[in-house]
Amino acid sequence: MKNLIKIHCIIIYRELANSGWWACLVGLILYGVLFIKLINSSFSFLFPSEYTFIFVSLVFALHSIRKDKRTLFLIFPSKTKLFYLCEYFLFSFPFILPFLINKDFFGILIFYFSCFVIVFLDFSLKLNNIKTNLWLSKVIPISLFEWVGGMRKNQYSIIVLYLICSVISYWHFAGFIFLGLITFCFSVFYVDCESSIVLTLVQSNSRDFVQDKLKKHSLQYFKFASPIILVYVIQYPEKWIFYLPLTIVYYANYILYILNKYKSFVPNQTFRANFIYVGLTFLGIFIPFLFPISIILVFVFYPKAVENLKPYFHA
Amino acid sequence: MLNFKNLSINFGSKNVLKNLNLAIQKGKVHGLIGLNGSGKTSLLNCLYGFVMPQSGEIFWNDLPIERKDISFLETQTFFYPNLTGREFLSIFPAKESDFKVEAWKDLLVLPIDEMVEGYSTGMKKKLALLCILKLNRPIIVLDEPFNGLDMETNHILEKLISILKQKGKTIIITSHILGILHNVCDEIHWLKDGKIENSFTQNNFQNIDNQIFKDSKVEDVLLSLL
Numbered sequence: 001m002k003n004l005i006k007i008h009c010i011i012i013y014r015e016l017a018n019s020g021w022w023a024c025l026v027g028l029i030l031y032g033v034l035f036i037k038l039i040n041s042s043f044s045f046l047f048p049s050e051y052t053f054i055f056v057s058l059v060f061a062l063h064s065i066r067k068d069k070r071t072l073f074l075i076f077p078s079k080t081k082l083f084y085l086c087e088y089f090l091f092s093f094p095f096i097l098p099f100l101i102n103k104d105f106f107g108i109l110i111f112y113f114s115c116f117v118i119v120f121l122d123f124s125l126k127l128n129n130i131k132t133n134l135w136l137s138k139v140i141p142i143s144l145f146e147w148v149g150g151m152r153k154n155q156y157s158i159i160v161l162y163l164i165c166s167v168i169s170y171w172h173f174a175g176f177i178f179l180g181l182i183t184f185c186f187s188v189f190y191v192d193c194e195s196s197i198v199l200t201l202v203q204s205n206s207r208d209f210v211q212d213k214l215k216k217h218s219l220q221y222f223k224f225a226s227p228i229i230l231v232y233v234i235q236y237p238e239k240w241i242f243y244l245p246l247t248i249v250y251y252a253n254y255i256l257y258i259l260n261k262y263k264s265f266v267p268n269q270t271f272r273a274n275f276i277y278v279g280l281t282f283l284g285i286f287i288p289f290l291f292p293i294s295i296i297l298v299f300v301f302y303p304k305a306v307e308n309l310k311p312y313f314h315a
Numbered sequence: 316m317l318n319f320k321n322l323s324i325n326f327g328s329k330n331v332l333k334n335l336n337l338a339i340q341k342g343k344v345h346g347l348i349g350l351n352g353s354g355k356t357s358l359l360n361c362l363y364g365f366v367m368p369q370s371g372e373i374f375w376n377d378l379p380i381e382r383k384d385i386s387f388l389e390t391q392t393f394f395y396p397n398l399t400g401r402e403f404l405s406i407f408p409a410k411e412s413d414f415k416v417e418a419w420k421d422l423l424v425l426p427i428d429e430m431v432e433g434y435s436t437g438m439k440k441k442l443a444l445l446c447i448l449k450l451n452r453p454i455i456v457l458d459e460p461f462n463g464l465d466m467e468t469n470h471i472l473e474k475l476i477s478i479l480k481q482k483g484k485t486i487i488i489t490s491h492i493l494g495i496l497h498n499v500c501d502e503i504h505w506l507k508d509g510k511i512e513n514s515f516t517q518n519n520f521q522n523i524d525n526q527i528f529k530d531s532k533v534e535d536v537l538l539s540l541l
Contacts, residue, residue, distance in 0.1 A: 137399075137401075137402045137405070142402055142405040142406055143406070145395050145398060145402065145403075145406055146395075148397075148398060148402060149395055149396055149397035149398050150397070152397045152398075153396070153397045192395060192396055194393075194395050195389065195392075195393040195394075196365055197387055197389065197446075198395070198406060200364075200382060201406065201407060201408065202408065204382070267393070268391065268393035311365070311367070312364075312365065313364070
């Protein structure tokens, strides 16, 4: 077990190295700012308890979407849960550490207790095995196959988060953060690369392909997110200064997931390094002055995605 | 007519195809044979536009070839995860609306409403085959289509190729199974060291083995080893 955790640490290190020094630097800055803010409990729109709640939801989302559950079960059939706990405790520690220093130490207890509940209930593994549901392709057009496949795999975690988001929206503005979490879950839709044959079925050049992809997927994203956004527009019309920029950043994050896939597209491959950018942009939501990071990255990644796909559109 | 003219492909310093010239008649079935690494898949990738040639051109009916003329069945079939067979098939646009999915499903005994992850190698191959049939393009390229298929599906595929030929499709097949190529091909081209070493018509298919293995010392070496 120690060796596997060591291997996971090495994988994270390699992914950080692959993401480049500037991504690590930005990540470090983000973490530093978050750390200081948490020590001072100086959130303008979030209480520490809500921050804990968001971290718990993040672990829940990560646990639901992780792809190595079966492999881990085969390696440690009796210690899988212990392994999850060790990993979550270890990797969340840098983010939970500030609670030890400030007066909100109860956050650690709540967080760790929630991790226990998430790992020991582990309902995602069982529910996600029910693969006979065929309704998704009737609701979502099959041209958005990432959505159909992704929703089928992660529907329960996304539905739970969506319900929490909808319920919280009636009594607290912080529920809007959950839309960010749901958007974060969408990142796993874009880790699998299709075959080059599927890639080149409709469009004849890479620019048209990327534009068409962004257009169709954006529409689907807003179909999904608009009920939540509408609730906030109606409930808190005066707080548009918060939810308008947040909506833009969430959307930029979502676009970034798509561009990130095509920026490093290799047919038939699954990417894991994408999670570094995904994690960075998610953390960026909490730091107001780093809000534009995902918007800037969209403009950086778009030409790279178009360029990377060019060889597949020679003919 | 499908014409490859002076086609050269280099991967770094390695010349995969060297000024290759090949004329493929319309409405015929052409086999492509050669040892591993002889350039078969590179030639097909170049035809489909996945590989840019360093020099040379490919013409279809005297015009530069376009991707919309070709259906390509790759050696390694890959399907997007968490989709059913039917959903994956729906990604492929049908040229004609009367593509009879149910009839194909019954013929190929394919559990089309199950998740593709649960498919066997043969089932995946069948689904990939359905996808390219649905595209209904004039040139059909099959890269090792018989790998992993059971006897019945092999038989269906052989019949299918001959019917597609009757319908006027131009078919290019690569395979290492010479027996099946003998049955389905009108012409077989032997690719060696990036060039067409020889082309065989149905009349002299029996010479293929002799030609390819004429310099082989495998038997002598094996005898000395065992």
